[in-house]
Amino acid sequence: MIEERRVLSETTCNYIKAAMDRVVSEGFAKEAFISGYRVAGKTGTAEKMSRDGEGEKYFSQMVAFFPSDDPAYLVFVLFDEPEYPFFGSRVAAPAIKEIITNIILLYNLPPMYKYLYSYPEVLVSKRGDIPNFVDLKLADAYRIALENGLYPVFTNRGDRVKKQFQGVDDKMSGVIELILGGDGMPYMVGLPSGYALSYLVREGYEYKILGDGDTVV
Numbered sequence: 001m002i003e004e005r006r007v008l009s010e011t012t013c014n015y016i017k018a019a020m021d022r023v024v025s026e027g028f029a030k031e032a033f034i035s036g037y038r039v040a041g042k043t044g045t046a047e048k049m050s051r052d053g054e055g056e057k058y059f060s061q062m063v064a065f066f067p068s069d070d071p072a073y074l075v076f077v078l079f080d081e082p083e084y085p086f087f088g089s090r091v092a093a094p095a096i097k098e099i100i101t102n103i104i105l106l107y108n109l110p111p112m113y114k115y116l117y118s119y120p121e122v123l124v125s126k127r128g129d130i131p132n133f134v135d136l137k138l139a140d141a142y143r144i145a146l147e148n149g150l151y152p153v154f155t156n157r158g159d160r161v162k163k164q165f166q167g168v169d170d171k172m173s174g175v176i177e178l179i180l181g182g183d184g185m186p187y188m189v190g191l192p193s194g195y196a197l198s199y200l201v202r203e204g205y206e207y208k209i210l211g212d213g214d215t216v217v
Helices: 010-026 088-106 138-147 168-173 193-203
Strands: 040-049 055-066 073-080 151-155 160-165 175-181
Touching: 010 040, 010 193, 040 088, 055 088, 073 088, 138 151, 138 160, 138 175
Parallel strands: 151 175
Antiparallel strands: 040 055, 055 073, 160 175
16 A cells, blocks of 8 residues: 655745746746746756667756646656757747646736846847856856856855856857855845745755845845
8 A cells, every 4th residue: 555745845946936936037047937826847858869879859848837836737848859949948938827827818817916026138239259157256257257247157065156157058048057166155235036946946055044035135
């Protein structure tokens, strides 16, 4: 006989929901954003391997639930071998938006909010020479990236940027990967709280949230 048991605490679930909410509102899945409604989700892009071990085709996918603060609908979309751009954020996220929009229209669901928190826009007109982020603290690198029309994605643990990378496809979207290193904790004062939380969860940090606000202080 199989016994049910809880594997995640309610607190942990709430943290994960908040992080996935921000993925749509200010992260890679902004193509799934619907003004007035809270959608949470996560995109994915997986390379398909051929019999000879070479990967030339991809899966593009996204899972989402809504409303994120009181989930009632779960949506999963997967594209098998989509054309370029094959990223989940470019292919699956718009499909998620279309499906959830149809659900809203079908059941005549009213907007839950007159407005939803804004997310940092990537300003293409500001892009020029990419700044050197090496040795900057996380919060400083985040601010400078936005000022230059870039959307920073921080990976690895550490207190300062050790490497930076921007692929050909990333240049089109304004995304830049900033790889952290060092022994200290990342300095996050001034960052959007959801953005900071997403990083902490992704990198496996232990953390404690005090207060309720949109910015780390």
